[in-house]
Amino acid sequence: MGILEGKRILVAGVTMDSSIGFATAKVAQEQGATVLISNFGRALGITRRIAKRLPVEPPVLELDVTDPEHLAGLEAQVREHVDGLDGVVHSIAYGNPETLLGGRFLDGPWDDVAQAVQVSAYSLKSLATATRPLLDRGSSIVGLTFDATVAWPAYDWMGVAKAGLESCSRYLARDLGPDGIRVNLVSAGPLKTLAAKAIPGFERLEQTWEDRAPLGWDNADQDPTARAVVALLSDFFPATTGEIVHVDGGFHAMGA
Secondary structure, eight states: OOOTTTEEEEHHHHHHHHHHHHHHHHHHHHHHOOOEEEEOTTTHHHHHHGGGGGOOOEEEOOTTTTOOHHHHHHHHHHHOSSSSSSEEEEEOOOOOTTSSSSSGGGGHHHHHHHHHHIIIIHHHHHHHHHHHGEEEEEEEEEEEOOOOOSOOOOTTTHHHHHHHHHHHHHHHHHHGGGGEEEEEEEEEEOOOHHHHHTTTTTHHHHHHHHHHHHOOOTTTHHHHHHHHHHHHHHHOOOTTTSSEEETTTTTTGGOO
């Protein structure tokens, strides 16, 4: 019996089979969960195709977390397949790589910054409130971040957006805690995902991890991160909320 046996999990933001969201959906299914995944727009067709590569093909929901109509209709969409949720995974982030990343911090235009903050940080709150009627005591919301306590090469305004995400998770933990809903984040090291490929100069971060992570770091292996997400979705962390769990080979704990 797996640690998510009988649980119903929504993984929001699954595009490619190289994504953390896809890996999380796979591990969650292997651990006994009924999984739903989501995407929107032109990427929705890709998500429907790669869904067939999971152990069990899950329902694919259309969800743009910046669209109030999509958020308002999410509960009904979910209830077409399951009668509630035990866990929600926020695997969503976007920042225009042409204006916000790769050393463009001082020139980033507000419209693009606002979009990055809404998609990458505010959407955690949007997704939490949209799914709140589906969640009971003991439920878990887990998001994905990239350590926002320091400034990284090339990451620029996405670093600011992730800092907003991390703060948002703590306030959600405060406000949803009385309902018995946990909110945590997993901070992964650099992984070769679609999002990473869009960041000019991201290879500099990858090299840094190779040099300094005491456990080593495989930037092509999403499984350790997915396992951490699934662990936080399970009942094995009943009193943990507002936390950021690092899955980075120990890099975050090392000095120069």
